[in-house]
Amino acid sequence: MSDHGILLPQVTAPGKLPPIWCKTTLWAAILFASGILERPAFSGDVKPPASLSNEERAVRMVPAKIAATYRGGELVEFRISNRMAYVVKPTQSIDTQKRWLWEFPFWLGVNDGFGNLQHRNYLEQALAAGFHIAGVDVGPSCGSPAAAAICQAFYERAVADFGLNKRARIMGQSHGGLIAYGWAFRYPKCVDRIAGICPATDFLSWPTLPNVINFPAKGLDYGLTQAELAQRISEFNPIDNLAPLAKAGVKILHLHGDKDELVPMSANSTELARRYHELGGSAEIVVIEGLGHGGKELYESKPFLQFLLAE
Secondary structure, three states, rough: OOOOEEEOOOOEEEEOOOOOOOOOOHHHHHHHHOOOOOOOOOOOOOOOOOOHHHHHHHHHOOOOOOOEEOOEEEEEEEOOEEEEEEEEEOOOOOOOOEEEEEEEEEHOOOOOOOOEEHHHHHHHHHHOOOOOEEOOOOOOOOOHHHHHHHHHHHHHHHHHHHHOOEEEEEEOEEEEHHHHHHHOOOHHHHHHEEEEEEOOOOOOOOOOOHHHHHHOOOOOOOOOHHHHHHHHHHHHHHHHHOOHHHOOOOOEEEEOOOOOOOHHHHHHHHHHHHHHHHHHOEEEEEOOOOOOOOOOOHHHOOHHHHHHHHH
Protein backbone atom coordinates (compact mmCIF):
# COMPACT_ATOMS: atom_id res chain seq x y z
CA MET A 1 0.00 0.00 0.00
CA SER A 2 1.37 3.47 -0.88
CA ASP A 3 1.82 6.29 1.59
CA HIS A 4 -1.23 7.95 0.10
CA GLY A 5 -3.46 4.88 0.12
CA ILE A 6 -4.69 4.62 3.69
CA LEU A 7 -8.09 5.98 4.58
CA LEU A 8 -11.29 7.39 3.14
CA PRO A 9 -14.18 8.86 5.10
CA GLN A 10 -17.76 7.80 4.71
CA VAL A 11 -18.47 11.30 3.49
CA THR A 12 -21.93 12.76 3.76
CA ALA A 13 -21.07 16.41 3.17
CA PRO A 14 -17.91 18.51 2.94
CA GLY A 15 -16.62 19.37 6.39
CA LYS A 16 -18.67 16.61 8.09
CA LEU A 17 -16.41 13.67 8.83
CA PRO A 18 -16.74 10.81 11.29
CA PRO A 19 -13.90 10.72 13.85
CA ILE A 20 -12.47 7.41 12.59
CA TRP A 21 -12.45 6.65 8.86
CA CYS A 22 -12.78 3.40 6.96
CA LYS A 23 -9.82 1.98 5.02
CA THR A 24 -9.23 3.22 1.46
CA THR A 25 -7.54 6.53 0.61
CA LEU A 26 -6.60 9.27 3.04
CA TRP A 27 -6.07 11.98 0.47
CA ALA A 28 -9.65 11.74 -0.69
CA ALA A 29 -10.76 12.26 2.88
CA ILE A 30 -8.58 15.29 3.46
CA LEU A 31 -9.02 16.99 0.11
CA PHE A 32 -12.68 16.32 -0.57
CA ALA A 33 -13.70 17.44 2.89
CA SER A 34 -11.32 20.39 3.04
CA GLY A 35 -12.48 22.05 -0.15
CA ILE A 36 -8.90 22.34 -1.46
CA LEU A 37 -10.31 22.22 -4.97
CA GLU A 38 -11.89 25.63 -4.42
CA ARG A 39 -9.31 28.11 -5.65
CA PRO A 40 -9.12 30.67 -8.47
CA ALA A 41 -8.59 29.20 -11.92
CA PHE A 42 -5.28 30.07 -13.55
CA SER A 43 -4.42 30.27 -17.23
CA GLY A 44 -3.55 26.80 -18.49
CA ASP A 45 -5.40 24.93 -15.74
CA VAL A 46 -6.67 21.49 -16.67
CA LYS A 47 -10.26 20.84 -15.71
CA PRO A 48 -10.77 17.34 -14.25
CA PRO A 49 -13.24 15.16 -16.18
CA ALA A 50 -16.81 15.85 -15.17
CA SER A 51 -17.38 12.10 -14.87
CA LEU A 52 -15.15 11.89 -11.77
CA SER A 53 -16.72 12.05 -8.34
CA ASN A 54 -15.31 14.52 -5.83
CA GLU A 55 -13.68 11.62 -4.01
CA GLU A 56 -12.03 10.37 -7.24
CA ARG A 57 -10.84 13.87 -8.09
CA ALA A 58 -9.33 14.23 -4.64
CA VAL A 59 -7.49 10.91 -4.86
CA ARG A 60 -5.97 11.87 -8.21
CA MET A 61 -4.95 15.37 -7.08
CA VAL A 62 -1.92 14.12 -5.15
CA PRO A 63 0.86 13.62 -7.73
CA ALA A 64 2.90 10.46 -8.08
CA LYS A 65 5.83 12.41 -9.53
CA ILE A 66 7.35 15.88 -9.32
CA ALA A 67 6.58 18.15 -12.29
CA ALA A 68 5.70 21.81 -12.85
CA THR A 69 6.45 24.90 -14.89
CA TYR A 70 6.60 28.40 -13.43
CA ARG A 71 6.82 31.95 -14.67
CA GLY A 72 10.27 32.89 -13.37
CA GLY A 73 11.27 29.55 -11.89
CA GLU A 74 13.21 26.37 -12.71
CA LEU A 75 12.27 23.08 -11.01
CA VAL A 76 14.99 20.78 -9.67
CA GLU A 77 13.86 17.34 -8.50
CA PHE A 78 15.78 15.03 -6.17
CA ARG A 79 15.15 12.45 -3.45
CA ILE A 80 15.74 12.33 0.30
CA SER A 81 15.42 9.01 2.16
CA ASN A 82 13.81 7.72 -1.05
CA ARG A 83 11.13 10.43 -0.80
CA MET A 84 10.20 12.90 -3.56
CA ALA A 85 11.69 16.35 -3.04
CA TYR A 86 12.30 19.52 -5.05
CA VAL A 87 13.67 23.05 -5.09
CA VAL A 88 12.45 25.72 -7.51
CA LYS A 89 15.17 28.24 -8.38
CA PRO A 90 14.25 31.79 -9.42
CA THR A 91 15.43 32.45 -12.97
CA GLN A 92 15.48 36.23 -12.82
CA SER A 93 16.79 38.15 -9.83
CA ILE A 94 17.84 36.13 -6.76
CA ASP A 95 17.15 37.39 -3.26
CA THR A 96 20.44 38.52 -1.72
CA GLN A 97 19.66 36.58 1.47
CA LYS A 98 18.71 33.44 -0.51
CA ARG A 99 15.39 33.29 1.35
CA TRP A 100 12.98 30.46 0.53
CA LEU A 101 9.44 29.20 1.04
CA TRP A 102 8.90 25.59 2.15
CA GLU A 103 5.54 24.03 1.21
CA PHE A 104 3.63 21.67 3.52
CA PRO A 105 2.16 19.46 2.10
CA PHE A 106 4.80 19.25 -0.61
CA TRP A 107 2.52 18.95 -3.60
CA LEU A 108 0.95 22.40 -3.27
CA GLY A 109 4.19 23.77 -4.75
CA VAL A 110 4.25 21.50 -7.81
CA ASN A 111 1.67 20.21 -10.27
CA ASP A 112 -1.16 18.23 -8.73
CA GLY A 113 -2.30 15.00 -10.34
CA PHE A 114 -4.20 16.94 -13.01
CA GLY A 115 -1.26 19.17 -13.89
CA ASN A 116 -2.45 22.27 -12.01
CA LEU A 117 -0.33 24.30 -9.58
CA GLN A 118 -2.47 25.02 -6.52
CA HIS A 119 -0.33 27.83 -5.03
CA ARG A 120 0.66 29.45 -8.32
CA ASN A 121 -0.34 32.95 -7.18
CA TYR A 122 1.87 32.94 -4.09
CA LEU A 123 4.75 31.03 -5.62
CA GLU A 124 5.19 33.03 -8.80
CA GLN A 125 5.14 36.29 -6.86
CA ALA A 126 7.74 34.83 -4.50
CA LEU A 127 9.90 33.74 -7.44
CA ALA A 128 9.62 37.22 -8.92
CA ALA A 129 10.94 38.55 -5.60
CA GLY A 130 13.93 36.21 -5.89
CA PHE A 131 12.79 33.57 -3.39
CA HIS A 132 13.39 29.85 -3.86
CA ILE A 133 10.54 27.35 -3.32
CA ALA A 134 10.95 23.87 -1.86
CA GLY A 135 9.10 20.78 -0.65
CA VAL A 136 9.49 17.15 0.41
CA ASP A 137 6.93 14.34 0.49
CA VAL A 138 6.40 12.91 3.97
CA GLY A 139 2.81 11.84 3.38
CA PRO A 140 0.04 12.49 5.95
CA SER A 141 2.44 12.05 8.87
CA CYS A 142 0.62 14.27 11.41
CA GLY A 143 3.79 15.89 12.76
CA SER A 144 5.54 12.66 13.71
CA PRO A 145 9.20 12.64 14.81
CA ALA A 146 10.02 10.29 11.93
CA ALA A 147 8.67 12.77 9.37
CA ALA A 148 10.45 15.63 11.13
CA ALA A 149 13.75 13.75 10.81
CA ILE A 150 13.26 13.40 7.03
CA CYS A 151 12.32 17.08 6.83
CA GLN A 152 15.55 17.97 8.64
CA ALA A 153 17.59 15.86 6.24
CA PHE A 154 15.87 17.67 3.39
CA TYR A 155 16.54 21.05 5.02
CA GLU A 156 20.24 20.28 5.43
CA ARG A 157 20.59 19.25 1.80
CA ALA A 158 18.63 22.25 0.52
CA VAL A 159 20.84 24.62 2.49
CA ALA A 160 24.08 22.86 1.53
CA ASP A 161 23.40 22.19 -2.16
CA PHE A 162 21.48 25.36 -3.07
CA GLY A 163 23.04 27.82 -0.63
CA LEU A 164 19.67 28.68 0.86
CA ASN A 165 19.16 30.83 3.93
CA LYS A 166 19.56 28.86 7.15
CA ARG A 167 16.17 30.08 8.37
CA ALA A 168 13.29 28.81 6.22
CA ARG A 169 9.90 30.43 5.70
CA ILE A 170 7.18 27.83 6.04
CA MET A 171 3.78 27.55 4.34
CA GLY A 172 1.50 24.98 6.00
CA GLN A 173 -2.00 24.38 4.68
CA SER A 174 -4.65 22.25 6.38
CA HIS A 175 -3.04 18.95 7.48
CA GLY A 176 0.27 20.43 6.37
CA GLY A 177 0.13 22.57 9.48
CA LEU A 178 0.83 19.55 11.68
CA ILE A 179 3.77 18.51 9.51
CA ALA A 180 5.19 22.04 9.37
CA TYR A 181 4.93 22.71 13.10
CA GLY A 182 6.07 19.16 13.85
CA TRP A 183 9.39 19.92 12.17
CA ALA A 184 9.61 23.55 13.27
CA PHE A 185 9.32 23.10 17.04
CA ARG A 186 12.07 20.45 16.95
CA TYR A 187 14.40 22.67 14.89
CA PRO A 188 13.37 26.23 15.81
CA LYS A 189 16.68 27.87 14.89
CA CYS A 190 16.09 26.72 11.31
CA VAL A 191 12.81 28.68 11.05
CA ASP A 192 12.26 32.36 10.28
CA ARG A 193 8.47 32.51 10.06
CA ILE A 194 5.43 30.24 9.72
CA ALA A 195 2.49 31.12 7.46
CA GLY A 196 -0.53 28.87 7.95
CA ILE A 197 -3.55 28.48 5.67
CA CYS A 198 -6.38 27.05 7.79
CA PRO A 199 -3.67 24.92 9.44
CA ALA A 200 -4.19 22.01 11.80
CA THR A 201 -1.96 22.62 14.84
CA ASP A 202 -3.77 20.63 17.56
CA PHE A 203 -4.02 16.97 16.59
CA LEU A 204 -6.69 16.40 19.25
CA SER A 205 -8.92 18.78 17.29
CA TRP A 206 -7.98 17.38 13.87
CA PRO A 207 -7.62 14.59 12.89
CA THR A 208 -8.23 13.31 16.50
CA LEU A 209 -5.99 10.90 18.37
CA PRO A 210 -7.11 7.62 16.71
CA ASN A 211 -6.36 9.03 13.26
CA VAL A 212 -2.97 10.39 14.34
CA ILE A 213 -2.12 6.72 14.82
CA ASN A 214 -3.96 5.49 11.70
CA PHE A 215 -2.97 8.09 9.09
CA PRO A 216 0.82 7.84 8.69
CA ALA A 217 2.43 5.06 6.71
CA LYS A 218 4.86 2.75 8.48
CA GLY A 219 8.20 4.49 8.84
CA LEU A 220 6.51 7.90 9.00
CA ASP A 221 4.31 7.09 11.98
CA TYR A 222 4.74 7.69 15.71
CA GLY A 223 5.65 4.09 16.44
CA LEU A 224 3.25 4.12 19.38
CA THR A 225 -0.11 2.65 20.25
CA GLN A 226 -3.00 5.03 20.78
CA ALA A 227 -2.80 4.43 24.53
CA GLU A 228 0.93 5.22 24.54
CA LEU A 229 0.44 8.39 22.53
CA ALA A 230 -2.38 9.47 24.85
CA GLN A 231 0.10 9.43 27.72
CA ARG A 232 2.58 11.60 25.79
CA ILE A 233 0.33 14.14 24.04
CA SER A 234 2.13 17.19 25.39
CA GLU A 235 5.44 15.81 24.08
CA PHE A 236 4.22 15.53 20.49
CA ASN A 237 1.22 17.81 19.89
CA PRO A 238 2.47 20.90 18.00
CA ILE A 239 0.26 23.37 19.85
CA ASP A 240 1.79 22.20 23.14
CA ASN A 241 5.34 22.85 21.91
CA LEU A 242 5.45 26.52 20.98
CA ALA A 243 8.04 27.70 23.52
CA PRO A 244 11.09 26.82 21.37
CA LEU A 245 9.64 28.82 18.47
CA ALA A 246 8.90 31.86 20.64
CA LYS A 247 12.41 31.73 22.10
CA ALA A 248 13.88 31.63 18.59
CA GLY A 249 11.85 34.69 17.55
CA VAL A 250 9.81 32.87 14.89
CA LYS A 251 6.99 35.04 13.51
CA ILE A 252 3.60 33.42 12.86
CA LEU A 253 0.59 34.39 10.73
CA HIS A 254 -2.48 32.24 10.07
CA LEU A 255 -5.16 32.74 7.43
CA HIS A 256 -8.35 31.06 8.68
CA GLY A 257 -12.08 31.08 8.01
CA ASP A 258 -14.22 31.61 11.09
CA LYS A 259 -16.77 29.02 9.87
CA ASP A 260 -14.21 26.26 9.43
CA GLU A 261 -15.79 23.13 10.91
CA LEU A 262 -13.17 20.63 9.77
CA VAL A 263 -10.13 22.36 11.30
CA PRO A 264 -11.77 24.85 13.67
CA MET A 265 -10.11 28.25 13.87
CA SER A 266 -10.70 28.49 17.62
CA ALA A 267 -8.72 25.35 18.50
CA ASN A 268 -6.02 25.56 15.84
CA SER A 269 -5.32 29.27 15.25
CA THR A 270 -6.95 31.38 17.96
CA GLU A 271 -5.68 29.18 20.78
CA LEU A 272 -2.22 28.93 19.22
CA ALA A 273 -1.98 32.72 18.96
CA ARG A 274 -3.12 33.12 22.57
CA ARG A 275 -0.48 30.72 23.85
CA TYR A 276 2.20 32.22 21.62
CA HIS A 277 1.50 35.73 22.88
CA GLU A 278 1.77 34.47 26.47
CA LEU A 279 5.22 33.11 25.57
CA GLY A 280 6.23 36.52 24.22
CA GLY A 281 5.98 35.50 20.56
CA SER A 282 4.55 37.34 17.55
CA ALA A 283 1.41 35.71 16.09
CA GLU A 284 -1.38 37.18 13.98
CA ILE A 285 -4.58 35.70 12.59
CA VAL A 286 -6.18 37.02 9.40
CA VAL A 287 -9.81 36.02 9.91
CA ILE A 288 -11.96 35.47 6.82
CA GLU A 289 -15.54 35.92 7.96
CA GLY A 290 -18.05 33.37 6.77
CA LEU A 291 -15.46 31.06 5.20
CA GLY A 292 -15.23 27.34 5.92
CA HIS A 293 -12.30 25.02 5.21
CA GLY A 294 -11.71 26.01 1.60
CA GLY A 295 -12.32 28.82 -0.86
CA LYS A 296 -10.46 31.09 -3.25
CA GLU A 297 -9.87 33.68 -0.52
CA LEU A 298 -7.20 31.35 0.86
CA TYR A 299 -5.22 31.59 -2.38
CA GLU A 300 -5.21 35.32 -3.02
CA SER A 301 -4.64 37.01 0.35
CA LYS A 302 -2.52 40.16 0.20
CA PRO A 303 -1.69 40.13 3.95
CA PHE A 304 -0.57 36.51 3.63
CA LEU A 305 1.69 37.28 0.68
CA GLN A 306 3.12 40.37 2.39
CA PHE A 307 3.96 38.28 5.44
CA LEU A 308 5.67 35.62 3.31
CA LEU A 309 7.88 38.13 1.49
CA ALA A 310 8.45 40.74 4.20
CA GLU A 311 11.96 41.99 4.94
